[in-house]
Amino acid sequence: MYMDEINSLKEKTDLILEISSLLMVSGASTARVNSNIERFSSVLNCEASSFVSHKSIVTTLSDKNSKETFTKVVNIPGHQINFQIIASISKASWSAIEDGWDIGRIKSEIDNVKNIVRYPRIVVLLAVSIAGAGFCKIFGGDYSNMLMAFVSTFIGLFIAQSSHKKGFNHYIGVYLGAFTASSVAYISAYYRIGMSPEATISTSVLFLIPGVALINSFSDMLDNRFLIGMARLVNGLVITSAIAFGVFSSTLIYNLFV
């Protein structure tokens, strides 16, 4: 009897940890991770307390009736932002409360969430390149500048994605992407394409800016979660410096030619 209880508590803890790890990887703020855990654990008739850090999560689940507890640590894999996962888990947590789901139903729903596909690579490349062209327009480029921003974003993102696929260090991938994108943009400056080539150069690397990391960092700190907030801030700053080094390198090379 006692072992059954512990085993079922272990199963629930594994599920809760899987959900929180999925949320962290997809780019949810810590408050969101905690509120989702709270909803799921209340459905499972438990109370959860967790410590969330950048690379691992510790959760203690205690059964509301028997007061038995179970604690486990799980490592978080590399972050890859996916808002569709965040939205689906949030929806599932509300349906679970409203319809009183059991653990099997929640598990099958989480398995569905894990199978969510991303947009095809070419769609992402084209969409982000259009965004790059849009940035160039915002910063005062004309249509030929925008075309060059499109091309440099496309090539830069392609390189960043490929280095990620090859399993390079994330920051080296960002550096290579920024270097490639700004080099292509400097080619347009060299041949004087468009009225304001500096708009092309400065917007060609914007697709790498760690917007989600920075926004989550500040919203965590406003929520008094300073440790994870600082971790996210440092992550954002290191990515920003990698971008800066990429632009720095291509600027040095450009200055050799003019």
Next chain:
Amino acid sequence: MSIYLQIIEVSFWAGLAAVGFGVLFNIPKKTILTVFLLGFLGGVTKFFLLNFEVNIILASLLASITIGLLSIRLAHVIHYPPVVFAIPPMIPMIPGFYAYQALIAIMKYALLESTNHVEQLVLISKIFYNGFTMLFILIALILGISLPMLLLRKSSVKEGALPK
């Protein structure tokens, strides 16, 4: 009149940029139109204010508050968490141009001969102006998006819908 058309044109591109980043962040297909509209409205707010010579930091703050508030209202209508609409439209407002200018000034400063004091002073003022404008715009954007969420929502937008 043409200035308003220009504002609309630039805001249209801001909306497209928001959708581009939405696709990178894998937002659900149903929210793409919403993200475009929020990016467009944020752009209209920001460029309209800039047109009346409002400071870019204040304009970014007001635009991001607009996006933050609207995204919370929209989360009630189309049932997705507010972050899904709120974050992609903020990305086009990130002050990349100022970051670039500050960086170039730092580079020039580092490579300058140390005897050229006048040029050094000019570069220092460029570094400070561009660097701090960038920093404050970033803080304004993040405040604008977080404050409505933290103020209006105790724990979730759906709280009112919970069966007691």
